[in-house]
Amino acid sequence: MSLKYVFRKMLPNCDNIPVTGDLDSELDFLEQIPETLEDCFKILSTEARDLYLSRTVPILDHPPTPLQFYRDYVSYNRPVLIRSAVSHWPALDLWRTNEYFRRELGSTEVTVAVTPNGLADSPVGDRFVLPEERRMKFSKFLDILENPESEPGIFYIQKQNSNLTQELPQLVEQVPELSWASQAFGKSPDAVNFWLGDKRAVTSMHKDPYENIYTVIRGYKDILLHPPTDLPWIPYRQFTQAVYKSSQDKTFSIQDIEGGETVPWICIDPLNPDLNSYPEYFNTTPIKVRVYAGETLYLPSLWFHHLSQSQGCVSVNYWYDMEFDIKYNYFNLIKNIKQLDKQNKC
Numbered sequence: 001m002s003l004k005y006v007f008r009k010m011l012p013n014c015d016n017i018p019v020t021g022d023l024d025s026e027l028d029f030l031e032q033i034p035e036t037l038e039d040c041f042k043i044l045s046t047e048a049r050d051l052y053l054s055r056t057v058p059i060l061d062h063p064p065t066p067l068q069f070y071r072d073y074v075s076y077n078r079p080v081l082i083r084s085a086v087s088h089w090p091a092l093d094l095w096r097t098n099e100y101f102r103r104e105l106g107s108t109e110v111t112v113a114v115t116p117n118g119l120a121d122s123p124v125g126d127r128f129v130l131p132e133e134r135r136m137k138f139s140k141f142l143d144i145l146e147n148p149e150s151e152p153g154i155f156y157i158q159k160q161n162s163n164l165t166q167e168l169p170q171l172v173e174q175v176p177e178l179s180w181a182s183q184a185f186g187k188s189p190d191a192v193n194f195w196l197g198d199k200r201a202v203t204s205m206h207k208d209p210y211e212n213i214y215t216v217i218r219g220y221k222d223i224l225l226h227p228p229t230d231l232p233w234i235p236y237r238q239f240t241q242a243v244y245k246s247s248q249d250k251t252f253s254i255q256d257i258e259g260g261e262t263v264p265w266i267c268i269d270p271l272n273p274d275l276n277s278y279p280e281y282f283n284t285t286p287i288k289v290r291v292y293a294g295e296t297l298y299l300p301s302l303w304f305h306h307l308s309q310s311q312g313c314v315s316v317n318y319w320y321d322m323e324f325d326i327k328y329n330y331f332n333l334i335k336n337i338k339q340l341d342k343q344n345k346c
């Protein structure tokens, strides 16, 4: 039976596939016998696009049942945007402005990531640079957020250690766990994170071993996604670990972390990709989505993501440990094959 026949039979069963372009010629490609590893990787991406992914993130107007969520999205490992999953959250109203935070949490200490350029946990030259972490009163952080020129640096509450439950437990009941998600994953969340910051703060592209239920409460987030099947085309490099340090005169320097191991990190900026250095990135399928206040994105495990935001955007996300199942096995297989191929080419 030909691959093309199999695909043709399966397509009517796939939701949300806006078939654009010349599908037949895409399918013709699958009929060819792969001659190189690159051909195999191209088939991987094409199959994923044609069988179960769409070019945009599908939208639900209402929260799904646990079964629907699991059956249509989690089991396929594909994202979905849900429009009114959190309309019952008190946070939507209470956190509309900074007033509530000032009044109720003004004297609470929070950990804030500070960088000279808005790039925390990001490559700079040959180094992977962590932000300077400063502890400060929430009210001081809000003063800086409201007057960004008052202090050198770009400030972002982004500590991913379940900072909502660890540092701001007073807020937990305003963003209650979404039962359809916890039931579908069959577990409680591993971490609940709170994000609030400057519009210049950007989260560099990465992937996580988490199922991510990401909700924007104020403003918007621009999220660029790549499916895990884009792994062959996403360039990585090894970086030495370093950290930003500010001095008395408030200028920043980069300090190497003594004895720090090198870390692999993605070395391309998806908003301004350097295709001369990394032409393979051209084969990827980026999917862009803007998540507005009150909307929730299911960001499946192992999907690459890059985030930017509006000024003073507030978000909360629930991270659930992913299942280390066959999708994880296959992802690692591709990672290892890619690594071997790179070594062989050196």
Ligand SMILES: O=C(O)CCC(=O)C(=O)O
Binding pocket: 158, 195, 202, 203, 208, 212, 214, 305, 307, 315, 317
């Ligand atoms: O909101 C952000 O800036 C980063 C979020 C993120 O990377 C995540 O939830 O995994």
